[in-house]
Amino acid sequence: MKKYDEVTINPNTGWKSMTEAGKMYARGNSESFLTGDWRTMTPVWDSTKCIHCLQCWAICPDMSIEVEGGKLTGFDYDHCKGCGMCSKECPVGAIKME
Amino acid sequence: MDKMLEIRWHGRGGQGVKTASLLLAEAAFVAGKSIQGFPEYGPERMGAPVTAYNRISDNPITIHSNIYEPDLVAVADATLIGTVDVTAGLKKENPIIVNTDEDPKVIKEKLGFEGPVYTVDANSISVEALGKVFPNVPMMAAVVKVSGLMSYEEFYSLMEKQFQKKFATKQNVIAGNLKALEKAFKEVKSSEEV
Amino acid sequence: MTGKQQKVSLSGNEAIATAMRQINPDVVAAYPITPSTEVPQYFSAFVANGQVDTDFVTVESEHSAMSATIGASAAGVRAMTATSANGLAYMWEVVYIAASMRLPIVMPVVNRALSGPLNIHCDHSDSMGAKDAGWIQLFSEDNQEVYDNIIQALRIAEHPDVSLPVMVMQDGFVTSHGLADMTILSDEDVKAFVGEKDYTGGLLDVDNPVSMGLMDLQPYYIKHKRQQVQAMENAKKVILDIAKEYEELTGRKYSYFEEYKMEDAEAAILVLNSTAGTAKYVVDLLREQGKKVGLIKLRLFRPFPGQELAQAIKKVKALAVMDRIDTFSTWGGPVFTEVRNACYGQVKDTEIVNYIYGLGGKDTDANDILSVYQDLMKIVETGKVDCYYQYLGIEE
Numbered sequence: 236m237k238k239y240d241e242v243t244i245n246p247n248t249g250w251k252s253m254t255e256a257g258k259m260y261a262r263g264n265s266e267s268f269l270t271g272d273w274r275t276m277t278p279v280w281d282s283t284k285c286i287h288c289l290q291c292w293a294i295c296p297d298m299s300i301e302v303e304g305g306k307l308t309g310f311d312y313d314h315c316k317g318c319g320m321c322s323k324e325c326p327v328g329a330i331k332m333e
Numbered sequence: 334m335d336k337m338l339e340i341r342w343h344g345r346g347g348q349g350v351k352t353a354s355l356l357l358a359e360a361a362f363v364a365g366k367s368i369q370g371f372p373e374y375g376p377e378r379m380g381a382p383v384t385a386y387n388r389i390s391d392n393p394i395t396i397h398s399n400i401y402e403p404d405l406v407a408v409a410d411a412t413l414i415g416t417v418d419v420t421a422g423l424k425k426e427n428p429i430i431v432n433t434d435e436d437p438k439v440i441k442e443k444l445g446f447e448g449p450v451y452t453v454d455a456n457s458i459s460v461e462a463l464g465k466v467f468p469n470v471p472m473m474a475a476v477v478k479v480s481g482l483m484s485y486e487e488f489y490s491l492m493e494k495q496f497q498k499k500f501a502t503k504q505n506v507i508a509g510n511l512k513a514l515e516k517a518f519k520e521v522k523s524s525e526e527v
Numbered sequence: 528m529t530g531k532q533q534k535v536s537l538s539g540n541e542a543i544a545t546a547m548r549q550i551n552p553d554v555v556a557a558y559p560i561t562p563s564t565e566v567p568q569y570f571s572a573f574v575a576n577g578q579v580d581t582d583f584v585t586v587e588s589e590h591s592a593m594s595a596t597i598g599a600s601a602a603g604v605r606a607m608t609a610t611s612a613n614g615l616a617y618m619w620e621v622v623y624i625a626a627s628m629r630l631p632i633v634m635p636v637v638n639r640a641l642s643g644p645l646n647i648h649c650d651h652s653d654s655m656g657a658k659d660a661g662w663i664q665l666f667s668e669d670n671q672e673v674y675d676n677i678i679q680a681l682r683i684a685e686h687p688d689v690s691l692p693v694m695v696m697q698d699g700f701v702t703s704h705g706l707a708d709m710t711i712l713s714d715e716d717v718k719a720f721v722g723e724k725d726y727t728g729g730l731l732d733v734d735n736p737v738s739m740g741l742m743d744l745q746p747y748y749i750k751h752k753r754q755q756v757q758a759m760e761n762a763k764k765v766i767l768d769i770a771k772e773y774e775e776l777t778g779r780k781y782s783y784f785e786e787y788k789m790e791d792a793e794a795a796i797l798v799l800n801s802t803a804g805t806a807k808y809v810v811d812l813l814r815e816q817g818k819k820v821g822l823i824k825l826r827l828f829r830p831f832p833g834q835e836l837a838q839a840i841k842k843v844k845a846l847a848v849m850d851r852i853d854t855f856s857t858w859g860g861p862v863f864t865e866v867r868n869a870c871y872g873q874v875k876d877t878e879i880v881n882y883i884y885g886l887g888g889k890d891t892d893a894n895d896i897l898s899v900y901q902d903l904m905k906i907v908e909t910g911k912v913d914c915y916y917q918y919l920g921i922e923e
Contacts, residue, residue: 238597244747246746246747250750250753250757252752253747253754254750255629255690256627256628256629256737256739256751256754257739257741257743257747257751258733258737258738258741259738259739259741260736260737262736268609276890285578318625354674355706358706359536362534362536362708366708367707367708368536368706368707369704369705369706369707370705370707371700371701371704371706372704374647374648374700374704384800391753394707395668395669395805395807396802396804396805396808397669397698397702397705397801397802397804397805397892397894398805398890398891398893399702399892401892401894434796448586474711
């Protein structure tokens with residue numbers, strides 16, 4: 236069977252070059268699919284109120300809460316769809332949807 | 334055997350007519366023939382009339398249909414006479430065998446059939462040999478005898494082997510079936526005998 | 528012949544179950560339906576007796592049977608099922624999924640009428656209904672052929688140039704429930720012929736992660752369909768190669784179709800499955816009377832060997848295509864329309880007529896076939912066709 240590890244398929248790819256049955260061999264490729272433009276409301280972080288409990292990080296369905304050394308640093312706006320769950324969960328009101 | 338032998342079986346659901354056709358096919362197969370054994374599936378239930386067929390030949394058999402002009406008819410239940418047209422398509426030179434304790438000449442009259450009628454009391458034979466009404470082995474013996482499909486000795490020895498395989502742990506069933514087979518072979522009566 | 532073979536007497540369903548036992552698939556998921564019920568029934572006995580290593584999945588419907596088979600096949604293992612008629616209809620949407628996911632599933636289909644009115648007997652409405660689902664379709668004259676076809680089907684399905692599911696047909700009751708003499712290979716020979724399944728590339732191949740059955744939108748879907756038809760095209764060569772290999776093993780010859788006494792034939796019947804056997808018997812009878820008649824028995828319906836068939840049909844002056852199903856187009860059965868299509872521009876001097884026969888198990892005997900040859904010989908004689916499309920042997 237052919238290996239397609241490095242094949243990138245776009246609408247112009249010919250049928251002979253596409254993977255059989257549309258199988259996807261690449262790993263972690265959802266990162267290249269930017270969903271930030273689905274967003275109508277944007278989460279805004281107030282670092283002065285934040286207690287870094289990371290409940291927002293745990294609840295985010297799109298892994299769009301950025302954390303470094305156990306501390307929240309901001310949002311991945313390329314992938315955040317603006318669902319607002321982080322804002323709803325925050326116990327101290329440090330995330331507002333604007 | 335120059336020609337294919339085509340047999341039609343009549344019986345009632347639950348009497349083992351399909352099994353009889355399969356057993357006969359199996360016996361002929363062991364004797365080196367090409368075979369077919371198949372029932373005609375209808376809305377059969379216990380007691381409803383059923384039909385089964387055999388084709389036996391020295392040459393490969395390719396035909397796949399029911400049999401309308403049999404070379405031999407075997408009727409496992411005499412009460413079917415008058416209900417089912419058991420002689421349909423049977424030419425007058427071809428025989429019919431009926432499981433009954435009545436005289437073949439009486440059956441011949443009942444059937445209104447011009448050709449040879451054979452009878453065998455397969456029910457009594459099986460009750461005597463096996464303790465149960467299980468007419469298919471004695472009927473099979475009668476079919477082998479009347480058709481001349483193979484000699485008694487050949488038939489007996491290959492059925493013995495078949496029974497040994499099938500009832501390996503039931504020696505009394507083997508002995509009973511062989512006894513039924515032997516008795517039926519001897520006791521087949523013909524309407525043409527004086 | 529290099530294979531060790533043994534003469535046996537088996538019913539058609541026993542023949543299928545025996546082939547499956549010898550193939551020893553990893554997974555069988557099936558739901559019983561007349562007349563294929565005996566296939567999973569016999570096979571489950573093999574499982575219970577430890578004669579196979581198969582995981583036998585009892586499911587609650589045919590939709591689940593095919594779904595479980597698809598899941599197993601996608602995981603990378605060898606998976607099979609069996610069905611008939613309404614069972615196949617109930618699988619419908621997933622039958623297409625199996626083909627489009629390019630899963631090498633082998634499924635015996637014991638042909639039975641798709642009701643109604645309610646009927647459990649043989650015709651080809653079930654498998655012909657699935658002719659455009661993307662499966663390879665092989666038809667079998669008798670118990671021997673269904674056994675041989677199942678074993679070859681596995682190799683065809685799993686060939687890397689093909690990677691498509693295969694349906695193997697036989698006539699319900701007529702051959703499925705009829706005991707007949709036939710020849711089987713030794714377990715070792717079948718094992719060697721089908722070989723070990725290549726488990727790489729499946730969902731359980733953790734070293735090579737893969738996602739399957741993904742959303743396939745407008746720019747891509749049609750291209751995957753184009754790939755499927757290419758796989759069908761590739762299958763044509765693979766089917767012949769595997770038939771040749773199988774012939775070396777067994778001495779039994781297979782191709783897209785069988786030509787029986789066609790060398791100098793003027794009139795011929797083209798038919799599938801068990802009726803081809805009855806037609807051979809009639810051809811022999813007519814040949815004894817000096818009549819120039821022949822038979823084309825189609826084994827491969829998908830992919831359709833149109834080019835090759837046209838070459839064979841060219842030889843005769845009149846051809847009757849027999850369909851054990853009607854399309855209700857009022858324009859002929861599926862085999863007829865495909866055959867005539869294949870002959871377009873290729874065959875100029877052959878009259879091709881259609882007979883619909885044997886629906887719902889109506890027995891088709893030698894006399895019925897004889898009447899078709901008589902009609903054909905009249906066409907050859909007079910050059911005139913009274914009727915291009917008719918039902919065979921029914922009272923008006």
